[in-house]
Amino acid sequence: MDRKIQLSTITRKALMALTGLFLCFFLVIHLLGNLQLLLPAEQAKESFNSYSRLLSGNIFIKIISYVLYTSIIVHCVDALIITLKNKKIAGKYAVDNRAKVSKWYSRNMGVLGTIILIFLVFHFKDFWYQYKFGTLPMDEYGNKDLYTIVIAAYQDWWYVLFYVLSMFALGYHLLHGFFSAARSLGVYHPKYVSWIRIFGTGYSYVIAIGFAIIPIFIYLNR
Template sequence: MGQWKQQTLSRKNWMAFTGLFLCLYLVIHLLGNLQLFLPEERAHRQFNLYSHILSGNIIIKIISYILFASIIGHVVYAIIITLTNTRARKVKYHYDRRGAVSKWYSRNMGLLGTVIFIFLVIHLRDFWYVYKFGNLPLDAQGHKDLYILVISVYSELWYVLLYVVCMVALCYHLLHGFFSAARTLGLYHPRYAKGVRIFGWVFSIVICTGFAAMPVYVHFLK
């Protein structure tokens, strides 16, 4: 029993570390993509230049490998913890027995995670894969025209709606994940628990609202 608890704690630690790294990536990714809100000509030029610089930077390439490893590790550990807890206690991952007071998103992290993962696969296929292996046209500066691809993809209303729904799922996933990681890493002390909760809410809402606003802005205002 002690070994089982130790293994579970170790897995949750890895879940927490990979999750926090992915949160950091979301911040960086959002800041870069905010260029889409610039006036069209400037956004076109700067967004493509930004993408070109990132694609040719060895440090960014290393970080991208860490990113993919973190995504895979986060998903794998989530599945392992879910299956282990289900077999051992016949309850769902992170399920609070006090169902009447636990948050619905706490009891449905598996569903939220699945929605986000499916969206991530679609998103990587439509942008990362096409940028790396597709035949994108070049802009006036000779850079791959990722901006045109973004405008084209976000011109589809169904994709915009899917994006917004998935950002709502991500927001709730981040909420529970942030609080869970804080507890796992021993950062959820009663003295500053309120501050942790406020930061978690603000972070989740700001990040997901920022991402959701991009396709909406491009679709309706570009």
Template structure:
């Protein structure tokens, strides 16, 4: 039983780190939205076309989808098991966490992120893949116009900002938790791990939060 739980934790840790890498790439692509409008439209639509037509990127995308689903399902199973096993509360080794609040509320944070992903995939990925969109001057689907329209609505931006705050807490906890599971949270490296975790979390969440705000207020 312990071996099974360890395997689940290792899978969660590895998929989590893979998703962390994906967030870097995703953020770099989305930062094009901060460019002047004409340039942003051309580059972002070209970027979206490239992502949807390149076979290698498609394969990586399916690995990403499987990673997300596996990460969510196994995390949910472990959470349920921890809350019900022997009628006892699960013991948290708080040395591995930046905040006890994070570890106590990962279920809430994960639920917020899951709802956010559903909205995000429905409004952007599904719309781009399966609906007719207007074309830009280069003949590419104008996803830029869809993004700008979405981020021009206050309620939509508010949902995104709340979700991204949840992402920040989730990343910070997950980074340290994954480091511990993979044996990287060693006294020799603990300071470096903490610095990297905080810097990564602030850059990723800050970058993603800035984009909707920039478009809304512009």
């Protein structure tokens, strides 16, 4: 029985690692698209709305989007199941020395993940749902004017603050998750460990700071 439980946990961790790595790839593409919002206003509007139309009208992109939605759900469900199992196992021991050997964000992945999940609910509701099912105005080029919706959303200081804090949570989540995925997939080899650490740390900082800069820039300049 214990062996079956162990195999089940290993399988779930591997699946969570694979879905997590796919989401990491998506974050790069998403960040590159969103950085268009930093362009001069008129150029940003045309470029961002055209980009949004491309993402919604391309059949290949639609297929990728379904993979994305599935990956998010599987990643969240697996993370919840593994967290509950770990808590159950930890409860069997009188002494827990994890705080001495692990980073604080590694011990609080559940909290960080919850913050990110709440952010995703707001993010999907305010932008994805509005674009897919809302009645958006059209810009002068015949595209749905998502740019105006985004700019309006980032005029509220509390929304910008929530976004930035969520990106910090994402950064720490990525920092732990990247190394955890490497271990789960068996590529955290001593020969490459320093390179994996450098790449993983750099990636986490770039993604978190890159996304956080966008709403701050819009709030201060648009």
